[in-house]
Amino acid sequence: MPNAIATTIRKTGQFAGRAGRKFVSQPADALLLCRMAWWVSVLSVASRCFSLPRALAIVAGPDVRDGRTHDAELQQRLARLMDQLLSIDIFLFRPICWKRAAVLHRYLSHHGIRTRIVFGVRNDSEGKVAGHAWLEADGEPILESTPPNYVVTYRFPSNERFDPQFAPLSLE
Numbered sequence: 001m002p003n004a005i006a007t008t009i010r011k012t013g014q015f016a017g018r019a020g021r022k023f024v025s026q027p028a029d030a031l032l033l034c035r036m037a038w039w040v041s042v043l044s045v046a047s048r049c050f051s052l053p054r055a056l057a058i059v060a061g062p063d064v065r066d067g068r069t070h071d072a073e074l075q076q077r078l079a080r081l082m083d084q085l086l087s088i089d090i091f092l093f094r095p096i097c098w099k100r101a102a103v104l105h106r107y108l109s110h111h112g113i114r115t116r117i118v119f120g121v122r123n124d125s126e127g128k129v130a131g132h133a134w135l136e137a138d139g140e141p142i143l144e145s146t147p148p149n150y151v152v153t154y155r156f157p158s159n160e161r162f163d164p165q166f167a168p169l170s171l172e
Helices: 002-025 027-049 052-060 072-086 097-110
Strands: 116-123 129-137 140-142 151-156
Touching (some): 052 097, 052 151, 072 097
Antiparallel strands (some): 129 140
């Protein structure tokens, strides 16, 4: 436990130093990181209080505005900043894919880039179930280092109706 506290204090100090340098060298990026941090916090709280679709809807905000460019450089910049924020790895800011996807979905939407958050699962090499969330634009994964190889379980936003059917359990 003392090591965990010391690690958290060390990471917090490192973050404070990096944040200070960012505000001096790139104030626009620093302010964007602050806004992203706000939405990571909102998502973290909302996901504990509401269903996942409702929490995602809160963070997603209004529908996408069409007519803006699909600038790949802008997408990469937003993803890089989001990854920097989540790499802090303290408190609510942990490198968790669904948080990354949800907040990036919001910011890409504000720039007219229509995306969907996709959740999937697969069996890993040890036979355990692994999950991942990523963004798709025009049906293709974006901002992923490798193409996701998962069975899709949920998409947001979605007009699909969720209708679970349970198989009868048998004691035989």
